[in-house]
Amino acid sequence: MGQSAEFDAIVVGAGPAGATAAYHLAKRGFNVLLVERGRGAGSKQVFGGRIYAEPLREVFDDLDKAPIHRWVRRERFTILDGDRELTLDFRAGASTSFTAYLTQFTQWIAQKAVDAGAVLADEVRVDGLWLDGGRVRGIVAGPDRVAARVVIVAEGVNRLLLERAGFVHRASPRELALGVKEVIKLDKKTIEERFGLEEGEGLAWVLLGEVTDFIPGGAFVYTNRDTLSVGLVVHLGGAYQLLRDQVHVLAERLRTHPRLSRFFEGGDIMEYSAHMTIEDSVGYMPEHFAYDGMVIVGDAAGLLLNTGLTIRGVDYAAYSGYLAAKGVERALSEGDASAEALRRHYEVPLRESFIYRDLMRHRGASYAMKNPRMFREYPRVALDTLEEIYTLGRETPLPHEALARALSRNRVGFAEFALRMLKVVMSL
Ligand SMILES: Cc1cc2nc3c(=O)[nH]c(=O)nc-3n(C[C@H](O)[C@H](O)[C@H](O)COP(=O)(O)OP(=O)(O)OC[C@H]3O[C@@H](n4cnc5c(N)ncnc54)[C@H](O)[C@@H]3O)c2cc1C
Known part of the structure; x- marks a missing residue:
């Protein structure tokens, strides 16, 4: 030796x-x-x-010389369930993060x-x-x-x-999540047009719901200079009990999802990778x-x-x-x-x-990940509430009536919902 x-x-x-x-x-x-x-x-x-x-x-005193792709100004958050979609789109006044x-x-x-x-x-x-x-x-x-x-x-x-x-x-599986990612090549202009970005500007997009088959976790899209990083992360504790397909099948479904595929259309998949990450x-x-x-x-x-x-x-x-x-x-x-x-x-x-x-x-953020209802019933409560508010017949429900109906349809108690949401808001 x-x-x-x-x-x-x-x-x-x-x-x-x-x-x-x-x-x-x-x-x-x-x-x-x-x-x-x-x-x-x-x-x-x-x-x-x-x-x-x-x-x-x-x-690093020369960080601006690092291989930075785009400075992120646009943040998007989406819940998807079939045809239904709830999206929050935020453009920050300044950027504090970059894609790379x-x-x-x-x-x-x-x-x-x-x-x-x-x-x-x-x-x-x-x-x-x-x-x-x-x-x-x-x-x-x-x-x-x-x-x-x-x-x-x-x-x-x-x-x-x-x-x-x-x-x-x-x-322990409760402490870890599995991530998979594809890199999709598209030209710079197409990325900016499709995602509504100014030149050089970046987008970070988090998606929940159907994209992980309602398993605790989420999907992501990041815009690089002339590629997209598209993938998802599933909490191993949840996946162990709930995953019906292999994770790469979920990644494929994400890319071809009818509400999302137009963003990736015509792009070549350059890379596929999988890695563990920490959840707790x-x-x-x-x-x-x-x-x-x-x-x-x-x-x-x-x-x-x-x-x-x-x-x-x-x-x-x-x-x-x-x-x-x-x-x-x-x-x-x-x-x-x-x-x-x-x-x-x-x-x-x-x-x-x-x-x-x-x-x-x-530290309470991992509490959310350990509760599958946060990823199945609660996103549906949000979508059902909005559906009640916007899809009107003769009656126009008050917001609390819309919420009450959405909770009841998903068998979620008001006190449970209020307490859990409060706990999540306090810990995220
Ligand atoms: C799907 C996914 C998405 C993520 N998204 C983001 C994000 O958007 N933003 C963000 O900030 N973070 C993100 N992360 C987390 C981020 O990648 C990690 O936190 C970061 O890479 C940790 O850096 P590290 O140097 O500690 O470990 P690593 O980057 O894992 O590096 C460890 C290195 O050690 C080497 N190594 C291991 N064992 C040995 C050995 N025995 N001998 C020699 N070499 C060894 C490995 O080859 C590797 O190069 C994500 C992670 C995943 C999996």
Whole structure:
């Protein structure tokens, strides 16, 4: 078994979290190895398509040079059930998020890490954490052990290394969701005409109801420069009991849905991918974000917020990588990579950051995902209420009468509806 010289830090996984941590440590003069099992950084990533910019401005002073496709100004939310459709269309005064290909965005960060002096070892799978009496000493990859003063684990949601080493619990389906995505090629002008966008402007569209067969989850459409990212996410807890078809069949139905197909018509499917994502972040979090000789960042640390209307994973991942780099720098300069020192310099700032605060404030969002009625009966209550209000015969119902009839048709009690909606509004 080979053993090489010690690195200051080894980062496992060149996603946005790992690449950012490697970049900031290399920039500060540390000797960093960034290990990625895929060919090149970013090759294994799947995501919907929108990144929030504000936290990243602190992390990258040249963010405007990143491979940004469109700045999102238009937000759309739709409930679909057969012929019926309820859509909210909002155009923001300013944009705070952009669409991008995660692969390109991650490559951009990883290139900065390499330019700053980090060594990128791609097509290398880390098989295990090198443990010595509970302390992480480095990594094991094939026949090799590579030592580091600190290992930064950025392996993403499928955190097999952490699970095998006993640092985290085995994931439960209640904590995870499955996402599938297609990339559809259309020319730039067609995208802008079909979605009512100004030049360079982007749209983020969330859809509920029939698009996931009323299973907890939702579908999404993001406009890139000259492609669309179209897909859906189903909560594994719900899918396990309720899914009647394979998820790729749902994706096909989404693209060919009579109310939606005109948006995708004539487009070529360039790519199909599937990936897990986190649904219950707080449940998925490890007990600590730092241990002796190791810190955990990004999805592997459960740092993803999905409110149902917005999803934040990439900015959280990159920002946690940045906080980890700052914490590791301080610990290494003090010559102390113990759990205590790493917790003081990384875990405490992370718990005090907007990421952790928001994840705790929104922890009730996963409550909605655990209740299938939120995705079956409640969207129908909304559609039935509007149908009562707009599809008039002789009588014109008062709004509360329309709601009462819609509730009764869907066998939903008023008190149940009011309380659940209040809980959702308070937690999203
Ligand atoms: C369908 C879907 C839609 C999403 N939409 C959005 C969105 O619109 N906006 C948003 O902000 N977020 C979105 N996300 C979430 C976002 O993709 C993640 O939060 C983000 O990618 C997490 O970054 P990460 O660096 O922690 O992990 P990852 O991006 O998963 O990167 C982990 C890396 O580690 C590598 N790796 C893993 N194990 C090993 C090993 N043993 N050895 C070597 N390398 C290893 C992997 O190959 C991978 O490159 C979405 C996710 C999905 C699945």
